[in-house]
Amino acid sequence: MTVSTLPRLTDEEIASFKANGFIAPIKVYEPEQMEALWRAERLRLMDRSAAVYDLDSLSGNTNIANYDRHLDSRMLAEHVFAPEIIGRVSSILGPDVLCWRSEFFPKYPGDEGTDWHQADTFANASGTPQIVWPQNREFGGTITVWTAFTEASIEMGCLQFIPGTHTQMNYDESKEMRYNPGQINAMEKDGGVRRGFFGYDYRELQIDPNWQPEVEKAVSIELRAGESVMFWSTLMHSSHPHVGNTKKMRLGFAARYVPTCVRIYPDTDAIEEYGGSIKLDRYGAALVAGRDExxxxRLATETTRGFKFPDAR
Structure with missing residues (x-):
């Protein structure tokens, strides 16, 4: 697709994004459209016969099973290529962009919140970088576009950010966290919020063990179904617990983007994180805008079911 013709951030929005590390809301779908799309697709996704990660070979109890369903689902493939998303991402990353990962983030009634964290190389569970920027780049990370497939209110566990924290890492991702899925992290000092991190205590990665995030500066990002928030993965972020008086799940779908100069899964043929591992033999990044020079x-040009990705220009 031609980047110059896509919806782009205004100069004011770019300045805000650079200062704060996020921008929201971005309307991708009307709520009724999102509801209809997801109602149909969630049934199709139960068929994993074409998924790039085989559950039979998946070791450990891990969220990896939720990764990269855009590589077998046409609806999710069209979503990661959505003009409303790609134009804005290209406004920050430049004309040549890859989608390197997508993943679901479900939160059910009673679920705890997610701990405050940042991600630069995404080595935060194994110590092995999953994305590596060129050495002449001062900083790394990915732009994440988190789309609410269902309503995301404070009570249902929406995201929180601490604006302006995306330019300095407070965590050392070269460390390894201890996987303990039964642990419940201590109540945080920001009002006693119950939080966890997929069986880990993210605070084990802190560069300064006495450091505390400035939670008094946090903002909550409530979204209607079909709306997105775009943010740097290096921004301090977390989520509220799901405490709403509803039986409905909160579901977010995150698409992660990097410029084509970034190396994805360098020198490895497997993802190892969060207590599990999976082989990458069927994986490919998607060129969503521009060219890969x-x-x-490794690039994927179509889903495993034969839906060809839109041409990137």
Whole structure:
């Protein structure tokens, strides 16, 4: 697709994004459209016969099973290529962009919140970088576009950010966290919020063990179904627990984007994190805008079911 014709951030929005590390809301679908799309697709996704990660070979109890369903689902493939998303991402990353990962983030009634965290290389569970920017780049990370497939209110566990924290890492991702899925993290100092991190205590990665996030500066990002928030993964972020008086799940779908100069899963043929591992033999990044003049990464040009990705220009 031609980047110059896509919906782009205004100069004011770019300045705000650079200062705060996020922008929201971005309307991708009307709520009724989102509801209809998801009602149909969630049934199709139960068929994992074409998924790039085989559950039979998946070791450990891990969220990896939720990764990269855009590589077998046409609806999710069209979503990660959505003009409303790609134009805005390209406004920050430049004309040549890859989608390197997508994942679901469900939160059910009674679920705890997610701990405050940042991600630069996404080595935060194994110590092995999953994305590596060129050495001449001062900073890394990914732009995440988190789309509410259902309503995301404070009571249902919406995201929280601490604005302006995306330019300095407070965590050392070269460390390894201890996987303990039975642990319940201590109540945080920001009002006693019950939080966890997929069986880990993210605070084990803190560069300064006495450091505390400035939670008094946090903002909550409530979204209607079909709306997105775009943010740097290096921004301090978390989520509220799901405490709403409803039986409805809160479901977010995150698509992660990097420029084509970034190396994805360098020197590895498997994802190892969160108590599990999976082989990458069927994985490919998707070129969502521009050209790939680097050739660092294996690219997928269609879903495993034969839906061809839109041409990137």
């Amino acid at each position: 680097y050739g660092h990464n």
